[in-house]
Amino acid sequence: MNYTRTGYLALAASVCGAVIAMQSTAPAADQPASGSKPTVASKVPAAATALTVYKNATCGCCGKWVEHMRQHGFKLTVHDVDNMSPIKERVGLPYGMGSCHTAEIGGYFIEGHVPAAEVARLLQEKPKAKGLAVPGMPIGSPGMEQGNQQQPYDVMLVKEDGSTSVFAHYPK
Ligand SMILES: [Cu+2]
Numbered sequence: 719m720n721y722t723r724t725g726y727l728a729l730a731a732s733v734c735g736a737v738i739a740m741q742s743t744a745p746a747a748d749q750p751a752s753g754s755k756p757t758v759a760s761k762v763p764a765a766a767t768a769l770t771v772y773k774n775a776t777c778g779c780c781g782k783w784v785e786h787m788r789q790h791g792f793k794l795t796v797h798d799v800d801n802m803s804p805i806k807e808r809v810g811l812p813y814g815m816g817s818c819h820t821a822e823i824g825g826y827f828i829e830g831h832v833p834a835a836e837v838a839r840l841l842q843e844k845p846k847a848k849g850l851a852v853p854g855m856p857i858g859s860p861g862m863e864q865g866n867q868q869q870p871y872d873v874m875l876v877k878e879d880g881s882t883s884v885f886a887h888y889p890k
Pocket of ligand 1: 779
């Protein structure tokens, strides 16, 4: 199965490439201040904040999403893999829900540029579901920032039977 399809994704991928180029010239300085400040992850039990991420090594926007999640208090284990398709198939991602990176937390998958706040909400509410997905790579989602540009997008809840419903709409 091929999860990267349509010109829309190709465009998003080129934007993501631009992000890589921009990032390489920026100082790799802004580490999150550790400790004191409450984060969205602090709303869920500490044991539930361990997130495993699979991505391509060259994916710049994936790396930026990883930073976004760390800044919000999640503890990440990141695996760089060449072929994402077997992982997306294993977690049961339905056709049309695909994005770049795939993560797993608390028995759920997190596909694409899902905001940390929605991951925390998922872990608090614990719906019967397979996971959350932001299909494609919408501009303005975490890790896909392009100045002030903001493409409206939905965070989809993927149920156990593969059907989907809107979990959150952005911008809020
Ligand atoms: Cu991406």
